[in-house]
Amino acid sequence: MSILVTGGAGYIGSHTCLELLNAGYKVVVVDNLNNSKVESLSRIKEITGKELSFYKVELLDKNEVERVFAENKIEAVVHFAGLKAVGESVRIPLYYYYNNIAGTLILCEIMNKFGIHKMVFSSSAAVYGEPQSVPISENVPLGPANPYGRTKLMIEEILQDLYISSPNWSIALLRYFNPIGAHPSGKIGEDPSGIPNNLMPYITQVAAGKLKELHIFGNDYPTSDGTGVRDYIHVVDIAKGHLKAVEKILTQTGVGAYNLGTGKGYSVLEMVNAFDRATGEKIPYKMVAPRPGDVASCYADPTKAIEELDWIAEKGMEEMCLDAWRWQKNNPNGNGD
Numbered sequence: 001m002s003i004l005v006t007g008g009a010g011y012i013g014s015h016t017c018l019e020l021l022n023a024g025y026k027v028v029v030v031d032n033l034n035n036s037k038v039e040s041l042s043r044i045k046e047i048t049g050k051e052l053s054f055y056k057v058e059l060l061d062k063n064e065v066e067r068v069f070a071e072n073k074i075e076a077v078v079h080f081a082g083l084k085a086v087g088e089s090v091r092i093p094l095y096y097y098y099n100n101i102a103g104t105l106i107l108c109e110i111m112n113k114f115g116i117h118k119m120v121f122s123s124s125a126a127v128y129g130e131p132q133s134v135p136i137s138e139n140v141p142l143g144p145a146n147p148y149g150r151t152k153l154m155i156e157e158i159l160q161d162l163y164i165s166s167p168n169w170s171i172a173l174l175r176y177f178n179p180i181g182a183h184p185s186g187k188i189g190e191d192p193s194g195i196p197n198n199l200m201p202y203i204t205q206v207a208a209g210k211l212k213e214l215h216i217f218g219n220d221y222p223t224s225d226g227t228g229v230r231d232y233i234h235v236v237d238i239a240k241g242h243l244k245a246v247e248k249i250l251t252q253t254g255v256g257a258y259n260l261g262t263g264k265g266y267s268v269l270e271m272v273n274a275f276d277r278a279t280g281e282k283i284p285y286k287m288v289a290p291r292p293g294d295v296a297s298c299y300a301d302p303t304k305a306i307e308e309l310d311w312i313a314e315k316g317m318e319e320m321c322l323d324a325w326r327w328q329k330n331n332p333n334g335n336g337d
């Protein structure tokens with residue numbers, strides 16, 4: 001029996017495939033390589049010494065997805081495949097709604113057809129939108145602030161309806177906070193196309209000399225130093241959270257949402273200083289206007305995942321910075337090298 005990983009060539013998917021293989025699972029990856037390269041899968045094989053099956057398949061192509069299910073004995077699905085750039089989702093919302101939601105509907109329909117009812121879904125802290133207070137627990141009112149976040153909430157609701165319609169479904173909705181870092185081997189990591197939107201890849205590219213300086217978006221937030229506060233979590237911890245969620249859905253039915261975060265907030269300036277301390281690289285920066293749509297402070301209450309998934313984030317900020325930097329130094333052009 002295999003675990004099907006949609007979007008398995010991407011950043012979080014590749015780290016999760018690696019953990020699944022190391023835990024002894026067979027892995028089948030489906031990815032259209034829209035935002036990733038097949039090289040990440042070769043690297044996983046290099047690191048683990050284990051094989052996985054790969055299908056370059058578009059999730060919106062029902063016949064092709066069906067073929068994957070027909071050719072493999074799938075036991076459960078870990079569903080990462082989706083578009084994730086918030087700004088782009090505001091500019092071209094239909095593309096986001098279509099890709100993320102229709103892709104999930106097709107996947108669920110085929111799972112139903114093959115009698116497979118176990119799924120771990122990549123949701124996001126984006127479902128919370130502007131938090132009323134921090135830390136954020138799973139049961140606060142949800143209110144995503146952009147089309148990307150709304151696709152995540154809509155999919156969560158679709159999956160909850162599936163469970164109501166048929167209680168043999170078993171679904172874990174994992175709401176990630178800010179995944180950063182890379183596998184300590186330096187062989188797989190985040191490979192953003194173009195200029196990064198997110199803080200850590202921007203910092204590593206400044207350190208590498210690819211970008212001149214970091215622009216810090218706003219220094220007048222009601223936080224300790226005025227810059228935005230987030231819950232950064234090592235991608236390997238996120239991947240291990242999937243392993244725990246897979247164990248849970250394989251043994252119990254039900255649907256549950258879980259925050260995957262550390263529970264600690266770091267400001268942008270604290271991140272710049274942490275990176276300097278860990279790597280010895282000074283990051284030149286300048287303060288600029290806040291980025292529209294950003295919130296002051298967002299970090300998780302991870303108690304539910306600790307108690308119900310038996311999972312806790314183990315890696316600290318120093319490791320996150322060192323691993324992100326090793327990946328950047330070893331792969332100046334990402335997975336293209």
Ligand code: NAD
Pocket residue numbers: 006007008009010011012013030031032033034035036057058059060079080081082083084099103122123124125176177178179
């Ligand atoms: P990623 O872009 O690196 O990986 C997503 C993968 O899905 C890519 O390899 C892409 O090619 C593939 N894909 C997209 N649409 C597809 C389709 N229609 N058919 C087949 N493959 C398709 O992103 P990531 O950072 O690894 O994120 C994985 C998931 O986690 C996404 O659903 C994302 O929304 C969610 N998430 C990510 C973050 C983050 O900060 N990285 C935070 C919260 C949630």
Ligand code: UD1
Pocket residue numbers: 086087124125126149177178179197198199200202214215216217218227228229230268291293294
């Ligand atoms: C962003 C997404 C969020 C997604 C998350 C996961 C937006 C509005 N939100 O979150 O939906 O789930 O990524 O990856 O895009 N910053 C700078 N300069 C930069 C980049 C970032 O100062 O060049 C600051 C931001 O203002 C923020 C912090 O760094 O305070 C983190 O930003 P980022 O890494 O983009 O993550 P989020 O905005 O939290």
